Structures are given as C-alpha cells and as structure tokens.
Amino acid sequence: MIPRNSLQQLHDLDRASPQFHEQLSNFLRGNEYRNVFPKLQGEDFAWLIEYLDSVLVGIPDPTGSIFQECLHELGKICRVREILPKSCTVSDSLLEIGLPSTSGYAYDGALDGSKVRIQRVRSYPEGDPQEVKQTFHQVAATWKRLTHRNIVPLLGVTIDPLQLISDWMSGEDLMASTISTPAT
Incomplete structure (x- = not known):
C-alpha cells in the first residue's frame, strides 16, 4: 500500500x-x-x-x-x-499534416491554423520499440518546458503515430546555414 x-x-x-x-x-x-x-x-x-x-x-x-x-x-x-502531462498532447483534430520533407520524417503542417513542423519518430528494425517509446516520452516532457532563444519551442506531441510538433522556423535549413570555411 x-x-x-x-x-x-x-x-x-x-x-x-x-x-x-x-x-x-x-x-x-x-x-x-x-x-x-x-x-x-x-x-x-x-x-x-x-x-x-x-x-x-x-x-x-x-x-x-x-x-x-x-x-x-x-x-x-x-x-x-x-x-505525458496533458499540456504535451495535441488533439489530432487541430493538426493538419502537409507534404513530407525530403527525409520523409518531417512534415510541414498547421496546428489550429498556425504553421508548424511535424517530426515523425523513426523506428528502426533493429531498435527496441520500447526504448524508442520511453525516450520519446522523456524527450517530449523535457523539451516542452525548455525555453531558450536557440531552442525551437515544442508545441505538443501525438502518440499514434509518435510525432513532435514544434513552431515553424522560416529560413534555411541547418545544413544550408552552417558557415563554411574556405579550404586551404
């Protein structure tokens, strides 16, 4: 007891x-x-x-x-x-999923009319599905409460399928925006 x-x-x-x-x-x-x-x-x-x-x-x-x-x-x-806390989950009825990115695991979308990025959790055949779900829950609970100018806010998640929904950030992607140094 x-x-x-x-x-x-x-x-x-x-x-x-x-x-x-x-x-x-x-x-x-x-x-x-x-x-x-x-x-x-x-x-x-x-x-x-x-x-x-x-x-x-x-x-x-x-x-x-x-x-x-x-x-x-x-x-x-x-x-x-x-x-997860109730504050983390998003109602499927408020989420619109658009076309996938070139990776196939990220989507442009809308949450209650606002533009968002939707990241679907990858599942690897050799991976432990239980470990993936546990890590997802830990990351979502933690990310939801992080605030920093260099961290895109997590707006919420869906559980089936496992998806992370964040603010839409316009501009170049990370690979295109990295500063390249000239070869010597």
Whole structure:
C-alpha cells in the first residue's frame, strides 16, 4: 500500500511560500519519496506528473536548481511510465499534416491554423520499440518546458503515430546555414 500521506505532503506544500522551492527540493531528494516512487500506480503517477508540470510553469528561472530537479524528475517519470502531462498532447483534430520533407520524417503542417513542423519518430528494425517509446516520452516532457532563444519551442506531441510538433522556423535549413570555411 502506498503511503498516501507522502503525496499529500507534496500536495500540501504552499506554492506562495518563500520556502516552497526548498521544501519541494527536499521532498524530491528525500528517502520517503525514493521509497514511495517505485510503488506508485496509475492515478498517483498521473497526479505527480501534472503537479511537476504545473510547478515548472510557475518557476521564473529555468536555469535554477529547482527547475532542473523538477524537469529531471518529470522526464524520468514520463520515461518510466510512458505517459505525458496533458499540456504535451495535441488533439489530432487541430493538426493538419502537409507534404513530407525530403527525409520523409518531417512534415510541414498547421496546428489550429498556425504553421508548424511535424517530426515523425523513426523506428528502426533493429531498435527496441520500447526504448524508442520511453525516450520519446522523456524527450517530449523535457523539451516542452525548455525555453531558450536557440531552442525551437515544442508545441505538443501525438502518440499514434509518435510525432513532435514544434513552431515553424522560416529560413534555411541547418545544413544550408552552417558557415563554411574556405579550404586551404
């Protein structure tokens, strides 16, 4: 049986408190959480994922240690259980897929009328499909919360098929825009 008071303790942390981030960090590093984590089941995992995702949205400094701890924990949970926060998934009814790029795994498309890039996850015959799905879930959960001027924002994902949907970036592709040095 899972000690309900462990998740209740997390739930009861006051997000408005100046000590919230320190308390959350202590909880995630604590022995009680480490002992409870392997015993969590579906509903509790879903709650924990949504909780961590909502905490990440409220942290103003994505370079701080609490952001990194929460992001790492969220990615780990999503990988292990192959589930994502609701904020990551996109409704198929809002997504329009256009023609494939020359690689055949990226598509131009539209999400709710805005131009997007859709990247379909490749599946290799010699690869482990379970590992592909786990990595996909970890990458999606992590990428969704990353913000940096050099990182294209992840708008969401679809699960069947596994696709990553990001903002459309106009201009040249990476290979065409690299700076070439003259041969000597």
